[in-house]
Amino acid sequence: MKFIRQIWAYVVLILLLATIGWITxxxxxxxDWMVLRxxxxxxxxxxxxxxxxxxPFAQRLFYVNRPQIEGKDDFNKHCTNxxxxxxxxxxxxxxxxxxxxxxxxxSRLAGIEQVTAAxxxxxxxxxxxxxxxxxxxxxxxxxxYASGTTDEIRSxxxxxxxxxxxxxxxxxxSVLGTEVSRLPAELETYYKQYFAxxxxxxxxxxxxxxxxxxxxxxxxxxxxxLGTLKAxxxxxxxxxxxxxxxxxxxxxxxxTYLSNNQINQYNAAVPGFNAQVNAYRTxxxxxxxxxxxxxxxxxxxxxxxxxxxxxxQALDSHVSSAGTH
Numbered sequence: 001m002k003f004i005r006q007i008w009a010y011v012v013l014i015l016l017l018a019t020i021g022w023i024t025x026x027x028x029x030x031x032d033w034m035v036l037r038x039x040x041x042x043x044x045x046x047x048x049x050x051x052x053x054x055x056p057f058a059q060r061l062f063y064v065n066r067p068q069i070e071g072k073d074d075f076n077k078h079c080t081n082x083x084x085x086x087x088x089x090x091x092x093x094x095x096x097x098x099x100x101x102x103x104x105x106x107s108r109l110a111g112i113e114q115v116t117a118a119x120x121x122x123x124x125x126x127x128x129x130x131x132x133x134x135x136x137x138x139x140x141x142x143x144x145y146a147s148g149t150t151d152e153i154r155s156x157x158x159x160x161x162x163x164x165x166x167x168x169x170x171x172x173x174s175v176l177g178t179e180v181s182r183l184p185a186e187l188e189t190y191y192k193q194y195f196a197x198x199x200x201x202x203x204x205x206x207x208x209x210x211x212x213x214x215x216x217x218x219x220x221x222x223x224x225x226l227g228t229l230k231a232x233x234x235x236x237x238x239x240x241x242x243x244x245x246x247x248x249x250x251x252x253x254x255x256t257y258l259s260n261n262q263i264n265q266y267n268a269a270v271p272g273f274n275a276q277v278n279a280y281r282t283x284x285x286x287x288x289x290x291x292x293x294x295x296x297x298x299x300x301x302x303x304x305x306x307x308x309x310x311x312x313q314a315l316d317s318h319v320s321s322a323g324t325h
Contacts (some may be wrong), residue, residue: 014039027094028128032064035096038216044257046102048117052201058194061128061279062121065092065099069113073318075102079317087315090116092123099124106314110212117177118201125194139173153179179205215308222301231293237289243280250276 045067049059066199070078078100079091090101099120104112129137145157153175160171174244176183177191181202191198250273257266 013209015185031096032060033057033137035064035066039063039066042066047189050116051114051204052118052121053196053198054121055192055194055196058125059123060119061124061194062099062279064096065120065124067099067101067117067120069101069103071103075100087312088317090120092120094125095124102315102317104314106311108311109208111207112206112315115201115208118178118195119174120178122194123170126170126173133202134194137173138169140184140190141169141176144176144184144187148184149176149180176201181206193286211311212308215304215311218304219301220285222297222304225297228292229297231291233290233294236283236290238288240280240283243276243283247273247276247280 011194041063045063049062052058054062068074068078078093078098079088086101089104090099092099099117101113101116101120126134126137145153153172156175157168157172159234160168164171176187177194178201179199181199183191188198193203195201254266254269254273257263257269
């Protein structure tokens with residue numbers, strides 16, 4: 001009996017150690033289960049997860065943070081903005097501590113909440129990487145950044161370097177996963193654990209980003225046209241100024257002819273003077289037409305600029321109604 005009791009003691013000890021080891025090894029999964037066991041994601045949150053084609057694993061990473069879509073007052077309480085130069089659309093506050101998304105109501109920016117939700121979920125995913133996993137992923141991120149990234153992403157990273165020093169790779173992990181439609185094969189394979197169709201997420205990004213780029217392109221085109229018109233107007237103004245001086249001198253000469261009773265000289269000079277007056281008036285009309293065209297184009301250009309400003313304000317929780325944090 002004593003021998004049997006010893007055997008059972010060893011068995012219990014082994015099971016206890018195995019249980020402790022399992023709990024230690026899969027601590028996050030257990031904690032996630034505890035957080036989610038009574039949680040029912042709101043409909044809007046479920047829609048975001050579905051729109052983003054989140055895998056069951058990514059959905060769990062998203063839901064354990066009890067994500068919320070908030071108006072400006074509540075959002076600004078949860079997501080602080082340390083820099084006036086950065087618009088914040090969402091924030092991840094730490095492992096299972098919360099994800100908050102700014103409620104962007106402008107219909108022209110449809111898709112921005114989907115991209116923000118995926119961006120913040122990837123922050124949680126990055127936090128969960130083991131040391132060896134993160135080392136491998138960081139290497140892939142750095143290689144792509146060094147050789148294949150765009151000026152726009154480099155600009156974003158420069159901003160993060162100022163506002164979140166030391167977090168550039170964490171941010172790059174979220175940016176590449178949600179904003180770049182084609183990545184090297186190894187990165188595409190890596191992101192498949194989070195998205196069934198990652199390109200759907202990047203299409204949302206391209207969709208709302210186009211609202212800005214198209215207007216910026218229109219403004220650039222208007223500015224080019226305005227620059228050309230201004231140059232033409234300046235040429236005509238200079239020419240009209242020279243003509244005015246010439247006409248003033250001729251008018252004075254005609255007056256001299258009359259005062260000296262030089263009628264023949266006066267009569268001979270009048271037709272030429274009148275012709276130059278007519279030419280002056282014709283050029284003045286042309287200049288005025290250019291000015292009218294310039295003002296009309298300027299009004300159209302400024303209307304587009306106002307639209308762009310409205311879009312920017314729709315993203316800024318500190319103005320009215322946030323890139324991503």
